[in-house]
Amino acid sequence: MTAVSAARSTAPVDGGRPGFGARLTAPLLLGSLLNPLNTTMISTGLVAIGHDLGVGAADTAWLVSVLYLASAVAQPVLGRLADSIGPRRVFLGGLVVVAASGLVGACAPGFGWLLVSRLLLGVGTSAAYPAAMAVLRDESRRLGTPTPRTVLGRLSFAALGSAAIGPTLGGLLVATAGWRGIFAVNVPVAAVAFASALLWIPADRPRPRENGSAQRAPALDSLGILLFTGALTCLVVFLLDLRHPMWWLLAPTAVLAAALTWWQLRHPHPFIDLRMLGRNRALARTYLRHGLSYLVVYVVMYGFTQWLEEARGYTSLHTGLVMLPMSAAALACSLLGARTKGIRAPLTLAAALLAAGGGLLCFASGGTPLGVLLLTGACFGIPQGLIGTSNQAAVQQFAPADGIGAAAGLQRTAQYLGAITASGLIGLAYGQSADDGGLHLMAAVALVLAVALVVLTVTDRALRTPRN
Structure with missing residues (x-):
């Protein structure tokens, strides 16, 4: 979006505040692109x-x-912090951590310091979305109107676009400023996002109680966060090397997951509201659908490119x-998907195209x-745009209003x-080299x-009619 078009799209309402115009969305988009860009x-x-x-x-892979x-x-x-203490505070705090990283x-x-930097970067960039x-x-609450799908589409476009240009930008920075430029570039971007957020994101307001008094934020579930972190860490380390699985990690994963479930069901303000997810099956299915979709996308995105270079003998430039077409289709369809009113139809089309690409x-x-390979890339690019925008809309639709951040x-x-999981499957399928057999398995x-x-999308009745 250009500066002129951004200015034209800004429509101040209610005392000069920008509504869903460019002044509100610009810092949100700038902050949200940092995580996929650095990925x-x-x-x-x-x-x-x-x-x-x-x-x-093997060591650099840990970055x-x-x-x-x-x-x-x-x-x-x-x-969860954004829901409890206010999203503006969390957004600004995350940008400070990004600059420090x-x-x-x-x-x-x-x-070792690079690992610390990437750890801080993961935490800081995670605040924005x-x-x-x-x-x-x-x-949306203030204006009494749902968040426009076009705004959600811009968030999806920012994530997809930044992820798509990341390798090119990284190569340019390494060639001109050295690899340290990949880390240093986050400082000015975070500074610009911080300044624009201070100017244009409305200050956090306390939520009223039923009797009209200010609502105090519930205490953060520290034990729940620790149990969740431990269980997820053990699971991730196991998934990262499925070719040489460390089966013993499944035991602490199961124990920590069981302890987490027990604690979440008893805590008055749980970190993950399992009771709500049990009742809100539409939201739980959205998470399942989103995770499976990106498992398929990432298996192809990284596994297909390795096969092109090793099995077909393409250079990095030719592979790119x-x-x-995959990147271009993803970007275009993230914008087109934002203009659709329904959720079920674009998600069904995306799943069908993923199946066609896999076939x-x-x-x-x-x-x-070569034409078939280009068509295959498009079959996986179009779903990326549709999945990102449509599942964002589903989360907005099905999540509790007071818990949308979490x-x-x-x-x-x-x-x-x-x-x-896709990374582990690629390693399991390819082994030492990317060959036809490994590609066919994936x-x-x-x-x-x-x-x-x-099947999951077509049979989901919650997607058939919009929820008020």
Whole structure:
């Protein structure tokens, strides 16, 4: 969005406040792009980091994994904080942590400091999306109108667009400023987002009680957060290496999960409201649908590119050009999906296209025409845009009004679990090299999961009619 079009779209209402115009959404979009951008931007700097600091590929891979893990844990935690103490405070605090992480990474004297930087970066960038959803919820309440799908589409577009340009931007920074530029670039971006948020995001307001007095924020469920973090950490470490599974990790995962369930059912203000999820099955199905969708998408996004380079012999540049239709389709459909009124139809179309793409990959080989490969990429790109926008709308529709921040955070946690599981499946399928057999195995898994998604979406009665 250009400055001129942003200014034209701003329509002050109610005492000069911007409603859902550009002044409110600009800082939300800028903050929300930081997490997906840093997820992919590091990919083109791993080799340079390893050479400079004398570490191998297995060690540099943790720079990716630690951000996934931190984000999966921090998204619902910071979402709960946004619901309890106010989204503007959480949004601004997260940007401060992002700036600090950029400075730590840019000045890191060793590899351990880079891990600390990525951990802080995962926590700081995780504040933006759930806080943004809570800000939109509050503005929707004030105006007495639902959040426009176009606004949700812009959030999805910001995430998809930043993830798509991340490798290119990372390569440019490494070539011009060195790998430290990948960390340092977060400082000015966070500063601009912080300044615009101070100016344009409305101050947090206390929620009234039924008797009209100010409502005090409930105490944060610290034990619940610790149990959730422990269980998720054990599960993630297990999923990251399915080729050499550490089966013993399933025992502490099960024990911590059981303790978490027991505690959440007894706490007056639980970190994860399991009773609500048990009653609100539409929201629980949204999380399941979102996680499975991104499991399929990430299996192909990363597994297909490796196969193109190793099995087909394409260069990184040629692989990027083959994947260009996938990225372009994802960006275009995130905007088109925002203009649809329903949820069920775009999600059904997305699941059907994922199944079609998986079917095409089941027969891919070294002699597959380039046109078929381009079509396959588009079959996985279109669903990305539709899934992101439609599931955002589903969370807005089905989540409790006072818990939208935590609900949005859990949506992202489901997405990261899908990504982490995909990484493990890719390692399990390929082993030492990406060959046709490994690709066909992943394609078969993607096809089965996509068919399950079609069934899950078509049979979900909650998606058939909008909820007021």
